Amino acid sequence: MITKLEKYSGKYKIVSLAFDQVSRDDLLEDNIDLLYISEKDIKLYPENIVVSEDKDVIDKLGHVHNYDVYELWENGKLSEYYDDSSLDNYFFVTAKCNSNCIMCPSPDVSRQKGGSTSVDTLIEIAKHIPADAPHLTITGGEPFLIGPDIFRFLKFLRDKFEYTEFLFLTNGRIFAIESYVQRFMENAPENSIVAIPVHGSTAATHDMITQTKGSFEQTILGIKRLLKAGIHIEVRIVVSGMNSNDIKNIAWLIAREIPKVDYVSIMAMEMTGSARINRDKVWIPYGKAALAAEEAVLVLMENGIDVKLYNFPLCVVKKEFWTLCEKSISPGKVRYAEKCEKCKMKNACGGVFAGTISMEKGELSAII
Structure with a gap:
């Protein structure tokens, strides 16, 4: 949610929200900058100055929560x-990436020229987040592209969040470097899992999709080194028109080469950014994607490897695989077709991405 405080014209800062005196005093005791929202105004603490008396702004913020964290910009935004x-909170480290995946939901310009969040800012945001947060994701772009200073941020997370589960989204290539594996071991929070995509069973397919020569070799080596170090790993397989015939082979690769991963997530695409631009190459109907995923599921399960299905609506998946389907799409991105309104499984179904629903050509059907 974005709004504007009409009386603020100070520096950029991170603020927490409080709607009652107990929460306000709790945050002040921890030396946290905050906005205290009452029925008549919004005050910035510890300065104790009024930054808004706009009833519409107060009403808009009335729907959020104690301990929510906001960025307050110089212009009052x-x-x-x-x-x-929410369980869907994340730290966005950088938009840049050293791969250039043809089906990435971000555009090329973001991966090549996108900005980064400074480690100091990331730490300041983390100071505001309650220590009992159940889950936090570290993402990008490629978060480890900001260099070794990221480990200062990870150490802060480890020291503050004793019970929080952390998910790191990375292409894994940096962990082909042994020193990065060691520093990750030393600094990452205790309850961490690293999610790494494998796009093909061979370098030819994987590197064609990442458009980066050598990425397959680095990714597999990185996974093996992390596993050897005792790091928990999720392997992600995104089903596209460029690898749908290889999904079963990827499953066999995992079973042979990296069977100790915690689980495998097989995913349908989000058709935005580069994926949308390259739709003629990468788009695959849901039914065909689900069939490829189901064949891989059987290989993985027969080899004792846990597997999940992400971003697949239930109506395109065989009923015997429904228990593997996760409601994985963020609430702000999920969409349902008009025909879904009469589906008896709608509440259990994760729907489809907002950016993908226009690609669906009559495949979705109500389960009655």
Whole structure:
């Protein structure tokens, strides 16, 4: 959510929200900058100055929560960073990436020229997030592309969040470097899992999709080194028109080469950014994608490897695989077709991406 505080003209800062005196005093005791929202105004603490008396702004913020975290910009713009009621919170480290995946939901320009969040800012945001947050994701772009200073941030997370589960989204290539594996071991939070995509069973397919020569070799080596170090690993397989015939082979590769991964997530695409631009190459109907995924599921399960299905609506998946389907799409991105309104499984179904629903050509059907 984005809104604007009409009386603020100070420096950029991170602020927490409080709607009652107990939460306000709790945050002040921890030396946290905050906005205290009452029925008549919004005050910035510890300065204790009024930054808004706009009833519309107060009403808009009335729907959020104690301990939510916002960025407050120089012009008074207020944008949400952390929602205390959600399990879908993340730290966005950088938009840049050293791969250039043809089906990436981000555009090329973001991966090549996108900005990064400074480690100091990331730490300041983390200071505001309650220590009992159940789950936080570290993402990009490629988060480890900001260099070794990221480990200062990871150490702060480890020291503060004793019970939080952390998910690191990375292409894994950096962990082909042994020193990065060692520093990750030394600094990452205790309850961490690293999610790494494998796009093909061979370098020819994987590197064609990443458009980066040598990425397959680095990714597999990185996974093996992390596993040897005792790091928990999720392997992600995104089904596209460029690898749908190879999904079963990827499953066999995992079973042979990296069977100790915690689990494998097989995913349908989000058709935005580069994926949308390259739709003629990468788009695959849901039914065909689900069939490829189901064949891989059987290989993985027969080899004792846990597997999940992400981003697949239930109506395109055989009923015997429904228990593997996760409601994985962020609430703000999920969409349902008009025909889904009469589906008896809608509440259990994760729907489809907002950016993907226009690609669906009559495949979705109500389960009645």
